[in-house]
Amino acid sequence: MLGSIAKLLELYPDAKVVIEPSSDPHNYNFLISGQWVTIKKDHLSNREKFLLSLVSQDNNNKSINNQWWNFLVHETDKIPAEKINVRVLQFEVQKLESDDRANEWLSVFEDTFDDVVDSFWINKYTGILIEKETNTNMDKLEVQRMIELVDSDFYTKSHVYVGQFWPVNDKLPNIFDMERQLFHKSLEMKERVNNLSTVILDFLIEQNLKNTDMFKSLKNKIDIDSKTTQMINTLYKCDSNLAKTSKMLFLHRNTLLYRMEKFHEQTGFDLKDRDDLVLCFLLLK
Amino acid sequence: MVEIDLNHIYKRYANAEENNYAVSDFDLHIKDKEFIVFVGPSGCGKSTTLRMIAGLEDITKGELIIDGKYENDTAPKDRNIAMVFQNYALYPHMTVFDNMAFGLKLRKYDKDKIKEKVDYAAKVLGLTEYLDRKPAALSGGQRQRVALGRAIVRDAPIFLMDEPLSNLDAKLRVSMRAEIARLHQELHTTTIYVTHDQTEAMTMADRIVVMSMGEVQQIGTPKEVYESPKNKFVAGFIGSPSMNFFDVHYKDGIVTDSEGLTLKLPEGRSKVLDEAGYDDKDVTLGIRPEDIHAEGAMEETFPEATVESEVVVSELLGATSMLYSRVDGTEFVAIVDARDYHKPGDKVRLTFDLNKAHFFDEKTTDAIR
Incomplete structure (x- = not known):
């Protein structure tokens, strides 16, 4: 088992064995023979990520007789x-x-x-x-x-x-x-x-879109601070209902509208438009 | 003696962007035996902060010091903390006694000690006669008491409570609120209580930490945050019904809004605005519903802060009544004496006690002082 970690470290010299999965969003974590291994996401293709997860699963299977x-x-x-x-x-x-x-x-x-x-x-x-x-x-x-x-x-x-x-x-x-x-x-x-409902969007984005140049370029257009993230997430959760959203964010409706307009000016995405809102919500994933 | 220091604590989740923190720069010293309440809307980071103290979430940046000891990396079991959750789940197949005793059994306490601790907690919480029952045979309030009992038996000097009353009905919440306050006095624990309910915060806390979007907005006693809110968010969040806000233009001691509202400020208030450089500028005027009056005596004192308004909705609450009123296009709510109750459609003269008004910068939303 430990041999497979050593081989992995040989293949990916930047990989590290850690006590807990890294919270750094740029890292990808694998659990291999009870040890967490973390690797920079940039160094892995989606195919590699998937294969690595399968490899770790195979190793674990051998000891299970169920x-x-x-x-x-x-x-x-x-x-x-x-x-x-x-x-x-x-x-x-x-x-x-x-x-x-x-x-x-x-x-x-x-x-x-x-x-x-x-x-x-x-x-x-x-x-x-x-x-x-x-x-x-x-x-x-x-x-x-x-x-x-x-x-x-x-x-x-x-x-x-x-x-x-x-x-x-x-x-x-x-x-x-x-x-x-x-x-x-x-x-x-x-x-x-x-x-399934809570994971599927994040999963599909990661599998199909996250590493595409188009997705990355679009994401760069949005200034993702915590206020913007919360505004987009809340609008999405409240089905674009401005009254509900402003209530949940404890903002005056006009303040919310002002922020949405400012966001529109800066990014070209109109959060009052359902399709733009969904796209921005996905870009945050 | 247990003091807690949260020194510039940050939390970022694994899948979040680099500058997207769930909690930012949380800085607080909690005194021994203090009852601290974290309050704010859902998603503001209050539960995340509590879970970092408990060790259930890792701290991304900053220091957690408990009694002078650095605790960021200490395992939850070694922190000597008891936690009560919002969801008062209990093991369905265990009796009340076993539910309360289970944590102690895992820690290999001897049987007599376990019985002593459970009996004490049951007595404090009025659960003695229910010890043999299974959770299915208990009411919601009784189950929440058992959840509290599970924390009490741990004999920990720090209690963390994460919205423990939010699943109870309104009446039960009021009685459990008093019960938790009594328990705090009896057990002398340092308690951190998380809620989105500002009434719970106001009635239970020694000090309140108001949070929004992962950031601390204000820390102070209930009186301080109510009477001197640092910004418009705190002013609007603390107090029920909420403070009335008016977007106004201030010039030469008078505020006006685009809907026809005109009020002359007392000298002291206009001096503050003048000195802070707000003459001929837009500001937000905030006034609490109880600072708007219907008595004639107030109108005599402040004739230039009196408006003729129309009642839109009125609610008689017994000793007081709430008048949701309108002056031209401006709407606001006033809490007046029940004798001054008016029906919807009635015209009523209302006087704003502007000595108690608050002013906020239109852009930063900070209080102008």
């Missing part, structure tokens, strides 16, 4: 359960004190769900919980409440990606590949509990 895991990562075609719908919750737990504590953590986390099919660690920090679909499953907010509770007792810092419910069939491993990538993306986000 029928669900083997099925999800295409190591076996044997479908572990039939005629049920399941969702996969992927979690990363930081600051766990020991392996014993990790098992205790998982057992407590599992107990907060009613219909767990299986749960297991795939490495020192990340794990999987598979839950059967019933009419009492927790929604994202309820999972968030539970994770806050568990974190407060274990003094841990956890991220959870709540997958969608899917039938257990031969398509599930391919869907899981995608959910794995979404989970990795969600680890960069402020919210600790995410799902």
